[in-house]
Amino acid sequence: xxxxxxxxxxxxxxxxxxxxxxxxxxxxxxxxxxxxxxxxxxxxxxxxxxxxxxxxxxxxxxxxxxxxxxxxxxxxxxxxxxxxxxxxxxxxxxxxxxxxxxxxxxxxxxxxxxxxxxxxxxxxxxxxxxxxxxxxxxxxxxxxxxxxxxxxxxxxxxxxxxxxxxxxxxxxxxxxxxxxxxxxxxxxxxxxxxxxxxxxxxxxxxxxxxxxxxxxxxxxxxxxxxxxxxxxxxxxxxxxxxxxxxxxxxxxxxxxxxxxxxxxxxxxxxxxxxxxxxxxxxxxxxxxxxxxxxxxxxxxxxxxxxxxxxxxxxxxxxxxxxxxxxxxxxxxxxxxxxxxxxxxxxxxxxxxxxxxxxxxxxxxxxxxxxxxxxxxxxxxxxxxxxxxxxxxxxxxxxxxxxxxxxxxxxxxxxxxxxxxxxxxxxxxxxxxxxxxxxxxxxxxxxxxxxxxxxxxxxxxxxxxxxxxxxxxxxxxxxxxxxxxxxxxxxxxxxxxxxxxxxxxxxxxxxxxxxxxxxxxxxxxxxxxxxxxxxxxxxxxxxxxxxxxxxxxxxxxxxxxxxxxxxxxxxxxxxxxxxxxxxxxxxxxxxxxxxxxxxxxxxxxxxxxxxxxxxxxxxxxxxxxxxxxxxxxxxxxxxxxxxxxxxxxxxxxxxxxxxxxxxxxxxxxxxxxxxxxxxxxxxxxxxxxxxxxxxxxxxxxxxxxxxxxxxxxxxxxxxxxxxxxxxxxxxxxxxxxxxxxxxxxxxxxxxxxxx
Numbered sequence: 001x002x003x004x005x006x007x008x009x010x011x012x013x014x015x016x017x018x019x020x021x022x023x024x025x026x027x028x029x030x031x032x033x034x035x036x037x038x039x040x041x042x043x044x045x046x047x048x049x050x051x052x053x054x055x056x057x058x059x060x061x062x063x064x065x066x067x068x069x070x071x072x073x074x075x076x077x078x079x080x081x082x083x084x085x086x087x088x089x090x091x092x093x094x095x096x097x098x099x100x101x102x103x104x105x106x107x108x109x110x111x112x113x114x115x116x117x118x119x120x121x122x123x124x125x126x127x128x129x130x131x132x133x134x135x136x137x138x139x140x141x142x143x144x145x146x147x148x149x150x151x152x153x154x155x156x157x158x159x160x161x162x163x164x165x166x167x168x169x170x171x172x173x174x175x176x177x178x179x180x181x182x183x184x185x186x187x188x189x190x191x192x193x194x195x196x197x198x199x200x201x202x203x204x205x206x207x208x209x210x211x212x213x214x215x216x217x218x219x220x221x222x223x224x225x226x227x228x229x230x231x232x233x234x235x236x237x238x239x240x241x242x243x244x245x246x247x248x249x250x251x252x253x254x255x256x257x258x259x260x261x262x263x264x265x266x267x268x269x270x271x272x273x274x275x276x277x278x279x280x281x282x283x284x285x286x287x288x289x290x291x292x293x294x295x296x297x298x299x300x301x302x303x304x305x306x307x308x309x310x311x312x313x314x315x316x317x318x319x320x321x322x323x324x325x326x327x328x329x330x331x332x333x334x335x336x337x338x339x340x341x342x343x344x345x346x347x348x349x350x351x352x353x354x355x356x357x358x359x360x361x362x363x364x365x366x367x368x369x370x371x372x373x374x375x376x377x378x379x380x381x382x383x384x385x386x387x388x389x390x391x392x393x394x395x396x397x398x399x400x401x402x403x404x405x406x407x408x409x410x411x412x413x414x415x416x417x418x419x420x421x422x423x424x425x426x427x428x429x430x431x432x433x434x435x436x437x438x439x440x441x442x443x444x445x446x447x448x449x450x451x452x453x454x455x456x457x458x459x460x461x462x463x464x465x466x467x468x469x470x471x472x473x474x475x476x477x478x479x480x481x482x483x484x485x486x487x488x489x490x491x492x493x494x495x496x497x498x499x500x501x502x503x504x505x506x507x508x509x510x511x512x513x514x515x516x517x518x519x520x521x522x523x524x525x526x527x528x529x530x531x532x533x534x535x536x537x538x539x540x541x542x543x544x545x546x547x548x549x550x551x552x553x554x555x556x557x558x559x560x561x562x563x564x565x566x567x568x569x570x571x572x573x574x575x576x577x578x579x580x581x582x583x584x585x586x587x588x589x590x591x592x593x594x595x596x597x598x599x600x601x602x603x604x605x606x607x608x609x610x611x612x613x614x615x616x617x618x619x620x621x622x623x624x625x626x627x628x629x630x631x632x633x634x635x636x637x638x639x640x641x642x643x644x645x646x647x648x649x650x651x652x653x654x655x656x657x658x659x660x661x662x663x664x665x666x667x668x669x670x671x672x673x674x675x676x677x678x679x680x681x682x683x684x685x686x687x688x689x690x691x692x693x694x695x696x697x698x699x700x701x702x703x704x705x706x707x708x709x710x711x712x713x714x715x716x717x718x719x720x721x722x723x724x725x726x727x728x729x730x731x732x733x734x735x736x737x738x739x740x741x742x743x744x745x746x747x748x749x750x751x752x753x754x
Contacts, residue, residue: 051166051387051594052155052156052163052164052387053155053156053375053387053388053390054152054154054155054387054388054389054390055152055153055154055155055156055362055368055371055390055392056150056151056152056153056389056390056391056392057150057151057152057153057392057394057395057396057399058150058391058392058393058394058395058435058589059110059147059148059149059150059391060073060076060147060148060150061145061146061147062120062122062129062132062145062146062147062148063129063132063144063145063146064129064130064131064132064144065128065129066128066129067127067128067663067664067701068124068127068128068129069127069699070096070101070124070127071699072397072698072699073101073122074094074096074101075397076148076151076396076397077094077101077103077148079151079396079397079400080148080149080151081284081288081289081290082094082103084096088102088103088104088119089104090104090292090293091104091105091106091107091117091290091292091293092104092106092289092290092293099123099124099125099130100121100122100123100124101121101122101124102119102120102121102122103119103120103121103122103148104117104118104119104120105117105118105119105120105146105148105149106149106290108149108150109389109592109594109595109596110147110150110391110592110596111391111590111592111596111598111601113596114596115147115149118134118135119134119135120132120133120134120135120146120148121133121134121135121140122146127699127701132144132145132146134146150391151394151396153362153363153364153367153368153392153394153396154362154364154368154371156372162274162275162277163271163274163275163276163277163281164264164265164276164277164278164280164281165278165280165281165284166264166278166280167260167263167264167278167279167280167291168260169256169259169260169263171291171292172263172279172291172292173292175296175337175338176279176291176294176299177259178332178335178337179296179299179300179303179328179331179332179337180219180262180263180303180306181219182331182332182334182335182337183303183304183306183328183331184219184222184303184306185218185219185220186335187218188218188219188220188255188259189255191218191250192247192250192251193218193220193221193243193246193247193248193249193250193251194218194220194221194243194246194247195218217242218246219258219259219262220246220249220250220258221242221243221246222262222266223246223249223258223261223262223265224242224245224246224249225242226265226266226267263278263279263280264277264278264279264280265277265278266278266279266306267309268281268282268302268305268306268309269282269285269286269305269309269310269313270309270310271285276309279291279299279302282302282305283298283299283302284356285355285356286298286301286302286314286353286354286355286356287353287354288354288356295346296329296332296337296338296342296346297325297329297346297347297349297351300325300328300329300332300346301314301321301325301328301351301353303328304321304324304325304327304328305321305324307324312324314351314353315353315355318351321351322351325351326347329343329346329347330343363400363446364394364396364399364400364403365445365446365447365448366439366440366441366442366447366451366453367392367394367399367436367438367439367587369441369448369451369454370436370439370451370453370454370567370587371390371392371587371588373454374586374587374588375390375588375591378588378591378600380591380599380600387593387594388591388592388593388594388599389591389592389593389594389596390588390590390591391588391589391590391591391592392435392436392587392588392589393430393433393435393436393437393586393587393588393589394436394437394438394587395428395430395437395438397698398428398437398438398665398697398698399437399438399439399440401694401697401698402426402428402438402440402694402697403440403445404445404697405693405694405696405697406424406426406440406443406445406690406694407443407444407445408693409689409690409693409694410422410423410424410443410671410690411443412693413671413681413686413689413690417680417681417685419679419680419681421673421674421675422443422671422672422673422679423442423443423452423671423672423673423674424443424452424669424670424671424672424687424690425439425440425441425442425451425452425453425456425566425669425670426438426439426440426453426566426667426668426669426690426694427439427440427453427566427567427569427570427667427668428570428665428666428667429570429571429574429585429665429666429667430664430665431574431577431578431661431663431664431665431666432664433583433589433602433604434574434583434584434585434586434604435585435586435587435589435602436567436585436586436587437665438667439453439454439567439587440453441453441454441455450674452565452566452670452674453565453566453567454565454566454567455565456565456566456670456672456674457563457564457565458563458564458565458650458654458655458670458672458676459560459561459562459563459650459651459654459655460560460562460563460564460569460648460650460655460657461559461560461648461649461650461651461655461657461683462521462523462559462560462646462647462648462649462657462683463560463569463573463646463648463657463659464542464557464558464559464560464562465518465521465526465558465559465560465646466518466573466576466618466622466646467538467541467542467545467572468526468529468530468533468538468541468558469514469517469518469526469529469618469621470541470545470576470610470614470615470618471530471533471537471538471540471541472514472529472530472532472533473614473617473618473737474537474541474610474611474614475533475537476739476740477532477533478514478529478740479514479617479734479736479737479740479741480513480514480515480617480620480621480716480734480735480736481513481514481515481714481716481717481721481722481723481732481734481736482513482514482721483511483512483513483514483720483721484511484512484513484514484517484525484528484529485510485511485524485525485528486503486508486509486510486511486512486517486522486524486525486528487508487509487510487524487528488500488502488508488524489501489524489527489528489531491555499555499556501523501524501527501556501559502523502524503522503523503524504521504523504649508524511721512525513716513718513721513732514529514621514721515620515621515624515732515734517529518621518622518624518625518629519621519624519625519628519629519630520629520630521625521629521630521646521647523559526558526559527555527558527559530555530558531555531558535553535554535555535557535558536553538557538558539551539553539557541610542572544575544582544609544610545572545573545574545575545576545582545609545610546571546572546574546575546582546585546609547564547568547572549562549563549564549568560648560650566668566669566670567585567668569657569659569668569670570585570659570666570667570668571585573646573659573661573666573668574666575609575610575615576610576615576618576619576622576644576661576666577619577644577661577666577703578666579608579612579615579705580608580609580610580611580612580614580615581606581607581608581609582606582607582608582609583604583605583606583607584602584603584604584605586602588600588602589601589602590602612708613708613710613711613737614737616705616707616708616711616735617711617735617736617737619644619703619705620734620735622644622645622646623642623643623644623703625644625645625646625647626642626643626644626645626660630646630647630683630684631645631646631647631658631660631684631688633684633688633689633692634660634688634691634692637692637695638692638695638700640702641662641695641700641701641702642662642702642703642704643660643661643662643700643702643703644660644661644662644703645658645659645660645661645688645691646658646659647682647683647684647687647688648683648687649682649683649684652678653678653679653680653681653682654672654673654676654677654678654679655670655671655672655679656670656671656672656679656681656682656683656685656686656687657669657670657671657683657687658683658684658686658687658688658690658691660691661703662700662701662702662703663700663701663702663703663704664700664701665700667691667694669687669688669690669691669694670687671686671687671690707735710737710738710739711735711736711737711738712735712736712738712741713733713734713735713736714733714734714735714736714741715727715728715731715732715733716731716732716733716734716736717729717730717731717745718730718731718732722743722745723736723741723742723743723744723745724744724745724746724747725744725745725746725747726747727747728747728748729747
């Protein structure tokens with residue numbers, strides 16, 4: 001018989017072909033599985049997710065004698081999402097008593113390392129902290145200082161819209177794990193990544209229904225699809241690959257490692273362009289709570305959403321989502337995760353969420369713009385996957401309240417003075433460490449565009465005058481009682497152009513006391529003083545105060561013909577308000593990796609750039625500005641607080657400025673129009689009005705600087721500036737540097753009258 005037609009030979013030939021093909025496919029499959037195994041191990045062993053850069057406000061330091069009104073502490077705790085309770089049971093709670101506040105601080109990572117959750121008691125006396133104690137063992141023990149966890153003000157991802165909060169499985173309550181497994185994969189600890197029985201049940205249910213009504217994927221398969229494949233195509237090839245990966249995952253990694261990855265990977269909704277991944281971030285987004293603080297019905301809702309966050313949306317599809325949540329609660333009862341009594345309580349509770357949506361990139365967009373610029377300038381070499389913790393000097397209570405009051409104040413200015421298109425900026429700097437406490441670059445608090453606090457470079461007008469007077473005081477030739485010429489002056493440059501400055505009221509006089517010239521912001525006296533001191537010394541003084549710009553050497557400089565931004569102005573006034581000491585000004589104070597290892601830290605060294613005596617004299621005059629000078633409205637509004645300050649107005653009323661400071665903050669305010677057209681407001685009518693309104697948002701502390709050894713309070717004759725031996729005639733008490741006291745005019749004794 002012909003072998004080609006022999007049935008046995010044909011069968012034998014096809015058998016060998018089948019074996020060869022099977023062997024070839026087995027070898028290919030083996031190589032593919034080896035490749036897949038290596039790929040899965042590498043993907044799971046390395047960074048699984050790109051960790052967002054987290055930007056925090058300053059951690060609040062709590063220590064005795066610190067100026068902190070109790071209401072501001074409570075407001076910050078509320079911003080942090082702490083819950084007020086009668087008794088402290090778990091982290092994230094606080095209790096308010098008459099003279100103290102008790103806090104159950106949460107665990108957090110800071111530059112000093114991890115700080116454990118603990119109970120803290122803060123006692124108050126008036127507006128200061130009187131005592132700080134922590135609960136150790138069974139008693140309250142006094143401690144020198146405690147830190148409060150900082151407010152998270154921004155989460156920023158790079159190159160992806162995914163966002164998540166990484167959580168360790170050991171920190172997840174056991175009942176939450178049980179709930180997830182009851183709903184998604186109750187045989188999780190008993191299969192090898194794939195459950196044939198679950199697949200068979202799903203196939204049968206789908207065949208009976210004529211459509212897909214049930215899935216057979218295990219929790220491990222879901223992780224394989226979401227984390228490793230990132231492929232939502234419904235093809236048999238993808239399902240086979242998913243099964244292989246699930247088997248490898250189960251073989252290579254522990255059940256707990258797989259479960260932890262699932263807890264952090266699962267997609268649970270959308271916040272605009274930001275995808276919410278993981279239960280930890282979802283708990284903050286939907287309930288403004290840490291995962292460990294969720295109640296069973298709240299976690300049941302998140303578990304219900306795993307099946308489809310869009311389909312089971314608690315805001316868009318309330319009824320169907322509630323039904324799904326209640327089904328999860330029923331399953332929790334069936335597996336004894338909760339009792340029947342608890343079920344009745346939870347199922348009857350309303351399905352409420354407290355969405356924490358992002359306003360643009362942050363609820364404090366102007367401030368975050370500065371943080372982004374500083375981070376870019378630092379140029380830290382790091383991997384995005386490792387993440388960063390960025391700590392700033394932001395005072396979240398101050399920023400929140402300033403944003404609210406600033407927009408309202410600008411609107412009121414426009415209404416009162418019938419103006420249009422007015423905008424402005426606010427910058428507030430801490431005198432303690434030079435960190436920026438608050439920054440607003442637009443009257444719209446949520447605007448993320450042109451940042452006037454950083455980029456509105458405008459002539460500063462009379463804000464230059466403190467530097468001119470400081471140069472005079474430093475020269476040794478002048479003191480606060482010195483008489484200055486207040487006569488008209490005219491100057492001509494080499495091109496034949498004439499400069500003839502005038503006082504705001506168009507008036508002049510023969511002389512005026514230096515103290516009064518500054519407090520009343522008199523132009524002519526300032527120019528005469530500046531010409532006597534010299535432009536070079538004024539420019540040197542500006543550089544000493546921290547002005548880094550190239551300063552033109554023109555006489556008009558003495559009246560503010562130099563452009564600066566609000567943040568530069570606030571930085572320039574920092575040494576004036578702070579004992580003559582200059583500090584580095586920045587938003588960022590520390591940058592660490594996610595473990596708290598410090599990558600960069602701000603230099604907090606203080607440099608004495610102005611002698612203390614001259615700084616004290618200038619501060620006294622700037623305090624007079626707010627009591628009897630151009631900013632006297634401030635003193636009338638807040639008579640119990642001693643401020644220092646200076647108004648600023650530019651030519652044609654284009655810009656309205658005010659800089660004010662108390663014992664703790666120096667704040668600059670600019671009001672104007674983006675097209676540089678006149679705003680028709682002086683510094684007193686515009687920026688000062690806003691500063692007065694902003695002070696409603698905080699409890700200010702009076703300026704109180706120790707008097708230097710070489711300064712004495714002396715009586716000065718108002719008419720001629722002579723230093724008097726006592727209180728006689730028309731006088732004013734002024735701080736005078738003892739090195740500048742020359743001849744003293746003796747007051748007449750009582751016998752001189754006879």
